[in-house]
Amino acid sequence: MNFHVLTLFPEMVESGLHTSILKRAMDRDLIHLSCINIRDYTENRHGRVDDYTYGGGAGMLMQAQPVFDACEAVQKSLPAPARVVYLTPQGALFTQEMAADFAKEEDLILLCGHYEGIDERALEAIHAEVVSVGDYVLTGGELPAMIVVDAVSRLVPGVLGNDESAETDSFQNGLLEYPQYSRPESWQGRDVPEVLLSGDHKKVSEWRLAQSLARTRERRPDLYEAYLEKMRQTPMTPAEKRRFARILRESEE
Numbered sequence: 695m696n697f698h699v700l701t702l703f704p705e706m707v708e709s710g711l712h713t714s715i716l717k718r719a720m721d722r723d724l725i726h727l728s729c730i731n732i733r734d735y736t737e738n739r740h741g742r743v744d745d746y747t748y749g750g751g752a753g754m755l756m757q758a759q760p761v762f763d764a765c766e767a768v769q770k771s772l773p774a775p776a777r778v779v780y781l782t783p784q785g786a787l788f789t790q791e792m793a794a795d796f797a798k799e800e801d802l803i804l805l806c807g808h809y810e811g812i813d814e815r816a817l818e819a820i821h822a823e824v825v826s827v828g829d830y831v832l833t834g835g836e837l838p839a840m841i842v843v844d845a846v847s848r849l850v851p852g853v854l855g856n857d858e859s860a861e862t863d864s865f866q867n868g869l870l871e872y873p874q875y876s877r878p879e880s881w882q883g884r885d886v887p888e889v890l891l892s893g894d895h896k897k898v899s900e901w902r903l904a905q906s907l908a909r910t911r912e913r914r915p916d917l918y919e920a921y922l923e924k925m926r927q928t929p930m931t932p933a934e935k936r937r938f939a940r941i942l943r944e945s946e947e
């Protein structure tokens with residue numbers, strides 16, 4: 695999968711993403727990251743990319759021309775038009791579901807704003823989808839773009855090794871992940887739950903589901919309610935229904 699990040703600070707995105715698992719994935723050509731400096735596309739002879747906003751108000755705005763031209767240059771270099779995502783606090787909240795949807799693309803263009811944002815006409819002309827990483831305002835779209843690249847890359851087949859599988863991660867099944875433990879068995883008087891040492895895979899997976907349910911109910915009641923609703927709609931045999939009801943009870947103990 696190819697990520698094309700349009701930014702005024704390409705070195706920030708490159709240095710942030712060329713580490714650990716993502717670096718390994720890039721070295722293995724599973725994902726490719728190209729950072730395009732929007733400033734390279736300005737027609738302003740002083741290299742300017744921003745100007746005052748019409749109507750007054752504090753702050754500068756990224757101008758339409760360099761943003762549009764940078765995006766067009768990327769689109770023209772691709773075999774088919776790619777989705778363009780503008781990172782903005784005004785966008786739809788980025789979710790694991792969205793990450794999975796983006797992971798199906800061959801190419802994804804991520805547009806980072808800076809200063810007060812980007813001239814609305816450029817966003818209209820490039821048909822940008824709008825995505826936010828949370829209800830707070832950052833100085834630029836670079837960190838949000840890095841978040842999107844990271845979350846999407848983990849879902850590209852082969853990027854995570856077996857030991858790092860995304861399948862049990864929080865949100866993958868609509869629940870938060872269960873608590874996890876590593877060696878030693880006892881640390882500062884705290885013991886690893888016995889069931890995890892039992893070697894009984896069925897018991898372990900039921901305990902984990904109960905823990906996931908309890909944790910999600912406590913920390914994210916919104917997700918918990920949605921999960922229960924999904925389970926109500928899921929066809930189950932009487933035995934599966936009984937098993938789920940039992941685990942649900944255990945999660946409440």
Ligand SMILES: C[S@@+](CC[C@H](N)C(=O)[O-])C[C@H]1O[C@@H](n2cnc3c(N)ncnc32)[C@H](O)[C@@H]1O
Pocket residue numbers: 780781782783784805806807808809810811812825826827828829830831832833834835836838
């Ligand atoms: C200071 S912000 C501009 C905020 C804009 N004036 C507003 O109120 O919506 C500068 C840039 O940072 C990025 N940004 C800031 N917060 C963000 C968030 N929560 N999610 C995604 N991008 C964000 C956007 O690319 C934005 O254009």
